[in-house]
Amino acid sequence: MKILLLCTDAYGGHGGIALFNRELVSALAELPEVEQIVVVPRIIVHEREPIPDHVQFVFAAARGRVSYLRALLRVLRETKFDLVICGHVNLLPLARLARQQPLLITHGIEAWKPLRDPLSNRLIHHVRGVVSVSALTRDRLLSWSHFAGETFVLPNAVRRERYGIRPKNQALVERYMLEGKRVLLTLGRIVAAERYKGFDEVLEVLPQLDRDVVYVVAGRGSDVDRLAQKARDLGVADRTIFTGFIEEREKADLYNLADVYVMPSRGEGFGFVFLEAMACGVPVIASCHDGGREALRGGELGTLVDPSNLAAIRVAIIDALAQKERQVPEGLSFFAFERFSERVHAIVRRVTS
């Protein structure tokens, strides 16, 4: 079987979608009947991770729109594919060039309301099936699109061996001056257009928590200055630490600094960061109104809060801080790569049968 994956990013990409695509390719590569996987990425931003055997990663596609189109047409000329996977709704018009119904993957907010491009809205009705990282994203897509075809839920995978409970990294403790502090952590892009992550809410709750509780805001973006000003206005500037960009290799240590990972967001399609935090044994607090609910398996693996209810966030933080021992929840195995891979195989067999 020959598979074509059109995606925004994968190897050399940053963030949840790139990671999802890499795991997807790894899972596809394990299928015995798969002889070739061609991945056409829109962007590559940093050094690439190792690429599995019999995966062709089309670097040339990531040089711009025209390069992407040219690379895609060349790939389509050279190979006849049995399955085309469209890794993002924005790529649907291009996936049409393959002259077969693609399997569409939806990750989150991009599928929560009608797309700006009317063509893509129509093309959704001509896909082989829709894979969503969460039931919430699937349901929201179905609600406005009325898509009547087959749908699948494929939650993100976490490789626990890359994380684990570790002693606090002293260098980081000193860098962020966390000695003797209890740490709340949120990791994410901090941009004005994504002012739904829950940074504001946690900051607003911070004055009501004990003085030894500090808030580590990890990530970079255009909204950092506003949040810093808000922290000053709330009188918690000395208890709020902005780390800036976090390198992938530092992430596990960062999570291990935290006593609670809290992200009462409204915009997570799934919320891979929750899996990472749980894999480090950190108690997590997520929103009951976005994909975080499913990352925490409906509250089985952590605490769900209504992000619009500051009192609920405060109480959840206090309760989580009171937890005596850190442990990786057993239920996290639901998101093990092996399970992810099984789900991918079942989907592929279903849509190609």
Added chain:
Amino acid sequence: MCGISAVFAYHPDAPPVDRDEVEAITQRMYPRGPDAGGTWFSDDGRVGLGSRRLAIIDLTPDGIQPMTDVSGQLVIVFNGEIYNHHDLRKRLERNGARFRSHSDTEVLLEMYKHDGPAMVDLLRGMYAFTILDKRDGRLFVARDPYGIKPLYIADDGRTVRIASQVKALLAGGRISRASDPAGVAGFFVTGSVPEPFTTFAAIRAVEAGSCFFVDASGPTAASCHYSIAEIYQRARSQEAVGTLVDPATLLGEFVHESLAYHLVSDVPVGAFLSAGIDSTTLVALIAEARREPPRTVTLSFEEFRGREQDEAPLAARFAAEIGAQHTTRIVTREEFLADMPRFFDQMDQPTIDGTNTWFVSKATAEQKLKVAISGLGGDELFGSYPSFRELPRIVRLARVPFATRLLRNPKAKSIARYGRSLAGAYLVKRGLFMPEELSLVLGDEAAREGLERLNIIERIRGVLDVDPGTDFGRIAALESTLYMRNQLLRDTDWASMAHSLEVRTPLVDAFLLRQLAPLLVVGGSKSKDHFAGSARPPLPDYLRNRRKTGFSVPLKEWLNLPPDGTTTRMRSWARHVFERVGS
């Protein structure tokens, strides 16, 4: 759902609590809770608590009130429902609490122990309760954010008396019946008695969304735990949230959640059904969520037959389409006249509304239902009252010099006089009698004294002390805080409880408003369309395209009310009501 009472002789000089008084107060609320009743008195004779119970959650005797906690240190009387009590119970259990019953009342006791007064921020529901904490001899008092459940207080400087109804407090026989001119004036100006006033000088409404203690020095200052205006103000900075999801989808999700909580019950839940968007959408959403529609009830009046006010045919058609077990209940003039003595006896404070709820509650109770869902609050939430369009227009018009002189509108003078501010425009729009007309009704002195203390414009303006920032938010805050609280919710409470029916209002929900506010601020009055579109399948066109009529009753025809300058003759009806309930 219950009627509650508390008497606390807090001052050392106060005489001990009179048991007969507590019994009499509690007994006056019998229809609110015919399933059980009880009183509790402290050993030192300083505190008496009473309750009448309508059993909805945990029907066993374990749910009976007054309820004492395991330690014996806390005693509660509670009126209402805590819809998220399962969630709260789980959290408390994780923190070591143990429960003896399945009731939400016991959850309140344990929460008080665990969280203290901050507990109110976590409660999703309608409630009014008091908890006696024997450890420090204080009484904790709280009322829900919207004021769905009533609570009144009378403090004579030595003893505090609290109850779910004004008439119950009076039934105890220890409170002065002296009239409050401000409450009376408020009734004639707005059609209902605006909180915190009542028509009795000694009795005040406990502020909605507030809580306080009563200790040895009396009631402490109340602290507010919810402000509708603040919610809208905050939503302005959350536009990113309001545009993240398809509006109808998000509205559907949140209303579904609210409905799921409002359907928590150990007895069957029915629904009021009209031909309006709110009740039909709610019934459709219930049918979708439960895979079976609720039992529904609609009123029909001979006088409206063939006119657009007659909602019965469309409601029946819709009910048939979704397979609901539906009842169309015909109400006649004869029945209305026969019910009037009890109607006025149960009317707790004078109001020009409540007749519709009286009969639809009666009809629902006849179906052996104890709980009904109502679409009340949809117009305030989704901005579908004409006031959302008209108030800004009135303000603009009133600010143009001499423009009002060209108006043929009977309220032209009032628009010129009051309409330059949103608060004044609201008075013109909602007012029954304008302040300057009041002396014709009450006499010069009573009108002057009442209006002075009522200070109606400032009272309306006070709702917007925290500015919601948009006209939509401002008008929604005014309608929710004034008209809905003082009239719709209060009337729904007494008129339904008189028939031992609990009415639940999923669209009047503090949690729902917080969730939806960013979306409402962006969507404005289109929100009603989004709401109608949230049902699956969507509401049929014959409901969506129907002109809004309101839920009315043919009072004019039944009572042959004299002309009073209004088409509905509500001014005449107000006088009629006041003669029977005003003192």
